[in-house]
Amino acid sequence: MIDAASPMSAPHGAEILEVGPPPAPGHDPSMGVIAACFLVGTVALMILGVQPVLLEALTSAHRLSNAEVGPLATVEDLALAFGAAVGPAWMRRGGIRAKAVALSLMLTGAHLGIYLADSTLLLDMFRGVAGLLEGLTLSAALVILIHHSQPDRVNGAFLGLSTLPQALMAFAVPAWITPRLGEGGGFVVLAGLSLISAGTALFLPSRAGGPDAQSTARTRWTAPILLTLGAVALQNAAIGGAWNYLPLLVDQHHFAPILGGVAVAGGLVFQVAGAGAVAAWGGRFPYRPALIAGALCQTCVIVALALAGAPWLFVVPALLFGLFWLAMSPFQVRLLIALDPSRGAAMLLTAVTLVGLSLGPAVSAIGVHGARVTGALSIAAVMMALACALYVIVAMVSRTRPRAA
Numbered sequence: 046m047i048d049a050a051s052p053m054s055a056p057h058g059a060e061i062l063e064v065g066p067p068p069a070p071g072h073d074p075s076m077g078v079i080a081a082c083f084l085v086g087t088v089a090l091m092i093l094g095v096q097p098v099l100l101e102a103l104t105s106a107h108r109l110s111n112a113e114v115g116p117l118a119t120v121e122d123l124a125l126a127f128g129a130a131v132g133p134a135w136m137r138r139g140g141i142r143a144k145a146v147a148l149s150l151m152l153t154g155a156h157l158g159i160y161l162a163d164s165t166l167l168l169d170m171f172r173g174v175a176g177l178l179e180g181l182t183l184s185a186a187l188v189i190l191i192h193h194s195q196p197d198r199v200n201g202a203f204l205g206l207s208t209l210p211q212a213l214m215a216f217a218v219p220a221w222i223t224p225r226l227g228e229g230g231g232f233v234v235l236a237g238l239s240l241i242s243a244g245t246a247l248f249l250p251s252r253a254g255g256p257d258a259q260s261t262a263r264t265r266w267t268a269p270i271l272l273t274l275g276a277v278a279l280q281n282a283a284i285g286g287a288w289n290y291l292p293l294l295v296d297q298h299h300f301a302p303i304l305g306g307v308a309v310a311g312g313l314v315f316q317v318a319g320a321g322a323v324a325a326w327g328g329r330f331p332y333r334p335a336l337i338a339g340a341l342c343q344t345c346v347i348v349a350l351a352l353a354g355a356p357w358l359f360v361v362p363a364l365l366f367g368l369f370w371l372a373m374s375p376f377q378v379r380l381l382i383a384l385d386p387s388r389g390a391a392m393l394l395t396a397v398t399l400v401g402l403s404l405g406p407a408v409s410a411i412g413v414h415g416a417r418v419t420g421a422l423s424i425a426a427v428m429m430a431l432a433c434a435l436y437v438i439v440a441m442v443s444r445t446r447p448r449a450a
Contacts, residue, residue, distance in 0.1 A: 074189055074250065079199070081248040085145055086186035087207040088242040089152075089179045091235060092121065093402065094211025094313050098218040098306060099231040101292035103168075106228035111293055111418060113165055115410030118289050120169045121176035122403030128180020130396035135181070136188040142249045145185040149243035152178040156236035159229040180399070182242070187395065188253045204320040204371050212313030219292075219306040269443045270381065270390045274397050276435035277377055280340055281401030283429035284370060286409030287347050288312075290421045291363060297418055300356050308360055312367030319372035332376040332383070333440040339373045340433035344426055351422035374398075384443060 074082070092099075096118055103109040109117065136144065155178055158171035190199050214222075214234065222230040264270075291312075292305035346365045353359035374394075381391040405425065412420025 077248060078189065078250060081245050082186040082190050083203055083206055084245045085149070085242050085249070086183055086190075086203060087210055088149070088238045089183035089186070090207050091211055091214065091238060092125070092175070092179060094208065094309075095215045095218060095231060095235075096121070097289050097292050097309055098215055098223075100289070101296075101305060102218065102223045102228040102231060104293070108168070108228065109165065111416060112410060112413050114289060114293065115286075115406035115408075115413070115421070117165070117169060117172060118285070119403050119405075119407040121172040121179075122285065122399060122406070124173045124176030124403075125180040125183075126396050126399030126403050128177045129183050129187075129399055130180075130393075132181040132184025133188045133191075133392075136184050137253060139252050141185050141188065141253065142246060142251050145182060145246035145249055146243050148178050148182045148185070149239050149246055152182060153236045153239040153243070156232045156239060159232040183395075185246070185249065189249065191253075191392075204374065205317045208313050208316045208320070208371065212310045212317070215313055216306045216310035220303060264385050264390055266390075267384065269439050270384045272435050272439045272442070273377070273380055273384065274390065274393065276336075276340075276432045276439065277394065277397050278401040278404075279428050279432035279435065280343070280373065281398045282405035282408060283343070283347065283401075283425040283427075283432065284366075285402035285405030286425035286428065287350065287366065287405075287422050289406040290409065290413075290418045291350070293418045294350065294353070294359070294422070297416055298353070298359070300359065304356055304360065308363035311360065311364050312370075315364045315367035316371045319368040319370065320374075323372045323375050330376075332379040333436070333443075335376045336373060336380065336436045337433060337440065339369055339376070340429055340436055343369050344429040344433060347422055347426040347429060351419050351426065380439070 100109060100114050100118060104111060104114060152175060155171055155175035158174075159168075162168040162171050190203065214231070218231045218234075222234060226233060288309075291308050295302065295305040295308070343366070346362045346369065349362040350359065350366065353362065377394060378391055381394060384390065405428065408428070409421035409424045412418070412422075412424045414420060
């Protein structure tokens, strides 16, 4: 996601933040370059939506235990976060096109490593390498899109469009790909998509444009900024901790196996709906109350998932889970820009989000006891409640400070 976005446009009377002039429209990349960035970034982020069903296929084939799912997901997600954090600085040095092509080709090989990994250690190694390559590849797209004159609209479009392929694949893996291609079939599909990404990366420029590409604005790391980033990390840790155990929760309750794919795919579709709704109407709502209310609703949804005793009681909260996931990101951007007009803190939002998503499954794994994974969701609910509390503290503290102009 493109987190260093300008505030969403808001109607008269809503909160409006002005953080300096945006890049001149004449410096915007062409629609072809934007489309190429979208595809390259989408392939890099694909694992975040399909990881639960891919790992569930490995557990069903007895290549992973339930307790090993969380740590393996953490390895890849944390590596992805690291790549997304260090990648932009590397990409700004130039050679974006060549780097993106090479990274996509190497990512193809990392996905195919599923057939060479005959132990948990090798699985961790291959998925860790894949995560690093995914993060670096993602940064190639983000460093170009972030300098668009309307980064908020580009952000909304990217969030929505990148989620649709995830939803399609999340449904196809358990319903069609795994039964026909085996437990490694999903990774083969990812390898094929990485080859397509390599070809598409040829249309990327060698350097990011825009007059603000070499901005040297400094960020003052105040307590509200750090607390906000902490809340974002906790919120996404809760999301990752609950999301990766949804298919295993289906197994625990002996629901039909297809229900796991329906819940994950449906949740991804609702992510698109949530992102679209906020892009269209989010500017009408103050961001502080929206973040508090959103985190509180997410806490209730995770609790409902943990307590689900019937298929429909599982599917409905799973869909609501997806609805709130991406919808919170624009409000987080607006809050960070309000606290730090230099946008330095907002530029870290992608990395912080991914760190939270990567650590969440490992923390939630503490609650796994054999085949029972309900405890994992209970831990996720606690993390989400703590994030809500931090948003409340930030709202109280930041209200006492002068508003950013």
